[in-house]
Structures are given as C-alpha cells and as structure tokens.
Amino acid sequence: MITALRGTVDILPPDTALWQHVEQCARDVFARYGFAEMRTPIFEQTDLFVRSIGDTTDIVEKEMYTFPDRKGRSLTLRPEGTACIVRACLEHKLFAPGKLLKFFYTGPMFRYERPQAGRQRQFHQTGVELFGTYSPLADADVIAMMVHFLEYAGVNKVLVQLNTLGDAESRAAYCTALRAYVMPLFAQLCPDCQRRAERNVLRVLDCKVPSCKAIFSAPNVPRTTTTLSAAAQQHYDAVRRALDALKTPYVEDPRLVRGLDYYTHTIFEVRHGALGAQDALGGGGRYDGLVKQMGGPETGAVGFGIGLERLVIALRGTHTSPHERPPDVALVALDATALQDNLVLAALLRAKGLSVLSNYDLQSVKAQMRQANNAGAAWVILQGEDERSQSLVKLKNMRAGTERLCTLDEAISHLTSSNP
Numbered sequence: 147m148i149t150a151l152r153g154t155v156d157i158l159p160p161d162t163a164l165w166q167h168v169e170q171c172a173r174d175v176f177a178r179y180g181f182a183e184m185r186t187p188i189f190e191q192t193d194l195f196v197r198s199i200g201d202t203t204d205i206v207e208k209e210m211y212t213f214p215d216r217k218g219r220s221l222t223l224r225p226e227g228t229a230c231i232v233r234a235c236l237e238h239k240l241f242a243p244g245k246l247l248k249f250f251y252t253g254p255m256f257r258y259e260r261p262q263a264g265r266q267r268q269f270h271q272t273g274v275e276l277f278g279t280y281s282p283l284a285d286a287d288v289i290a291m292m293v294h295f296l297e298y299a300g301v302n303k304v305l306v307q308l309n310t311l312g313d314a315e316s317r318a319a320y321c322t323a324l325r326a327y328v329m330p331l332f333a334q335l336c337p338d339c340q341r342r343a344e345r346n347v348l349r350v351l352d353c354k355v356p357s358c359k360a361i362f363s364a365p366n367v368p369r370t371t372t373t374l375s376a377a378a379q380q381h382y383d384a385v386r387r388a389l390d391a392l393k394t395p396y397v398e399d400p401r402l403v404r405g406l407d408y409y410t411h412t413i414f415e416v417r418h419g420a421l422g423a424q425d426a427l428g429g430g431g432r433y434d435g436l437v438k439q440m441g442g443p444e445t446g447a448v449g450f451g452i453g454l455e456r457l458v459i460a461l462r463g464t465h466t467s468p469h470e471r472p473p474d475v476a477l478v479a480l481d482a483t484a485l486q487d488n489l490v491l492a493a494l495l496r497a498k499g500l501s502v503l504s505n506y507d508l509q510s511v512k513a514q515m516r517q518a519n520n521a522g523a524a525w526v527i528l529q530g531e532d533e534r535s536q537s538l539v540k541l542k543n544m545r546a547g548t549e550r551l552c553t554l555d556e557a558i559s560h561l562t563s564s565n566p
C-alpha cells in the first residue's frame with residue numbers, strides 16, 4: 147500500500163468543514179480591513195528564499211525542500227508566504243510611492259522539520275502583507291486584525307507577545323551586546339549556536355536545544371529594548387499606545403526574536419494555551435528593508451502568518467465544528483423506475499439551490515428513511531408505483547413527522563419556498 151509521506155496529512159470530512167470555516171473567517175475579516183487575496187505558485191527559484199529569509203536561518207540552512215528541475219535549475223517549495231508576495235508585487239510593478247497595498251494569502255507551505263503534534267512538513271498558513279507605510283498605527287492595526295480574526299474564528303484566550311528589534315542601528319547595537327554576552331559561554335553552546343554566535347547571533351535566542359534554551363532564558367541576557375535608538379523607541383511606544391487604544395491586550399517579551407532575518411522594529415507572536423509544546427499560532431512583524439533588498443523601492447511593510455493546523459487544533463478544544471450542510475430533501479425510491487425519476491428530480495432541485503440526498507441503488511424504504519434521518523434531511527419525497535399511478539408524490543416533513551400526497555410541482559414549490 148502506498149501511504150502519505152511522513153509529515154504530510156490528509157484532511158478528511160468532517161474536518162474539512164472546520165478548515166472551510168477558518169478559511170471563510172479569514173476572507174470575511176481580512177476583507178473588512180481592505181485586504182485582497184493573492185495566490186502565488188507553491189514553488190519558486192531557490193534564491194528568492196535564500197536572499198529574503200536569510201542564509202543563516204534554520205529554514206534556509208536545513209528545512210527547505212530544494213531540488214533541481216529537469217533543466218538543472220534549483221527550485222524550492224515555498225517555506226513561507228512573504229517572499230512570494232514581495233516577488234509578485236515587484237514582478238507586476240505594484241509598488242508605487244504613497245500607495246498602500248494590502249494582500250492576504252492562504253495555502254500550503256513546506257519545511258523539512260521533525261514531525262510532531264502541530265508540526266508537519268506540509269502545513270498551511272494564512273497570512274497578510276501590508277505595504278506602503280512606516281506608521282506604527284499600521285503595526286497595531288495588523289496585530290489587532292490578527293486577534294480579531296482568531297476570535298471571529300472561535301479561538302479565545304490568545305496571548306499576544308510583543309517586542310521590537312528596532313532599526314538597523316539598534317539591531318547592530320543589540321547584536322554587539324548579545325555577542326559580548328554569548329562569547330564567554332561559547333564552549334557550553336550547541337554546535338549550531340557556536341556557528342550562530344559568529345555568523346548571526348540573534349538566532350541563538352530561538353535555539354530549541356534545552357541547554358541553550360536554559361542559557362538564553364537567564365534574566366541577565368541582554369534585551370532588545372535596551373539598545374533602541376531614539377527613533378526606534380518612539381516607533382515602539384507608538385505601537386503600544388495604539389494597541390492600548392484598540393484595547394488589544396499584549397505582553398512584552400524583550401527576548402522574542404523570529405526565525406526569519408528580514409524583520410525590523412515590531413515583532414509579535416500569538417500563542418494559545420491548548421496547543422502544548424507547539425503553542426505559537428502565528429507571528430509576524432515589520433520588515434521595512436525587504437522590498438528594497440529584493441530590488442524594489444524603499445517600502446514600509448508589516449504582516450503576519452498563522453498556522454492553520456494549529457488554529458484547527460485550538461478550535462477543536464473550544465468550538466463545535468460546523469456541520470457540513472445537511473440535505474434539504476432526501477429522495478426515497480420504492481422501485482427502479484422511481485430511482486431513475488429521482489436522478490432527474492434531484493438535478494432539478496439542485497438547480498433550484500436545494501441540497502439533495504439521493505441514491506443510485508435500490509434499497510429498502512426503511513434503510514432509505516434511516517439514511518435521510520441520519521443525514522438530517524428536513525424533507526423526504528417518496529415515489530413508487532402507487533404514487534406514479536396517481537401522478538402524485540408523497541412529501542414528508544421530517545421535523546413534524548407529517549406527510550401528505552401532492553403533485554410534484556406542489557412539492558417543488560413547497561420546498562423552494564420553505565428553503566429560500
């Protein structure tokens with residue numbers, strides 16, 4: 147038997163209804179804030195991700211699905227959405243001075259990670275990108291929108307963690323302070339962190355090795371907030387004031403860093419208690435340098451990505467999954483002629499917008515009625531020799547338990563008027 151690959155998952159009904167619910171909520175909420183959907187390919191040139199995410203990040207160093215195509219070009223299955231959206235905006239010349247651009251996306255992402263609960267190799271994210279402003283109000287609005295979406299989808303008690311990396315100047319000062327702290331501990335670090343200490347010291351803060359985690363959660367580890375330039379401090383203060391005005395609760399975590407190199411200023415993560423070890427539902431931040439770095443104009447940008455598997459897990463605990471649409475009517479055939487008539491009747495009712503349960507093989511009336519009942523059908527139409535000889539059908543109201551004989555036209559108009 148051929149099975150699905152490790153780290154990939156089939157999403158089956160009735161779970162798909164929960165996925166559709168989440169995706170619909172994303173569309174509803176993001177549209178209210180003026181975000182339009184963008185769909186980009188799931189594979190891109192490898193360089194796109196190496197240049198944007200950063201060549202010393204975990205994603206680029208060890209998690210990308212990279213392979214040569216038949217002409218030997220290096221391709222990569224997208225590990226995240228932001229680089230793809232920036233590439234598409236550049237390619238389609240969407241950036242223009244003073245123009246706000248707002249996009250969202252939903253789809254599969256690929257990272258070669260060790261699979262566990264809430265961590266897969268193919269997973270799904272929905273995310274947003276807002277381009278064209280440096281205003282801290284945009285950072286706050288995007289964070290508030292993320293919380294709005296999660297609550298609208300049915301997740302409660304999310305925790306927003308907030309930090310700032312500051313501008314280039316603050317970040318460089320912080321890296322110097324962090325390196326000064328790390329170097330005396332060099333011998334105790336894991337081999338990855340020893341490399342990080344030299345090449346990209348910020349990355350040590352999200353090392354998952356327990357001994358490194360213990361070292362970097364000590365109270366005297368330098369905080370990003372102590373090396374902020376005056377401008378970066380002002381930006382951060384304004385983000386917090388705006389979040390307070392929006393009544394979006396957050397906690398500050400001055401050691402929060404994110405796994406991608408392109409962030410500047412505000413970064414945030416949203417956690418949820420029901421998720422266990424993998425408790426980050428999503429995260430994001432400002433990335434003012436990325437568009438320019440990818441060959442475009444200087445552009446202020448802020449966005450986030452949310453893991454849909456984890457959102458679905460969080461909803462399972464607190465939210466009753468919306469059922470798939472029960473049939474408005476089930477068609478019960480008492481003989482083979484009725485079975486054939488029902489095929490045509492079902493098509494007619496569906497064309498009128500009703501959802502119809504109907505069979506291809508003849509079964510006992512009892513079995514068909516049980517099926518209609520289990521599926522939650524509101525009405526049943528029964529047809530057999532007796533009904534046919536009188537040019538009538540039997541219409542049964544499943545809720546009230548009543549039934550009557552009527553013409554097919556009467557039954558149809560009754561159903562369509564009671565199911566507008």
Ligand code: AMP
Nearest residue numbers: 264265266269426427428451452453456
């Ligand atoms: P990131 O792009 O790394 O900031 O991740 C954003 C969100 O995507 C995380 O908070 C998770 O909810 C989700 N995510 C990231 N990697 C995985 C994965 N391997 N499996 C499932 N969800 C993931």
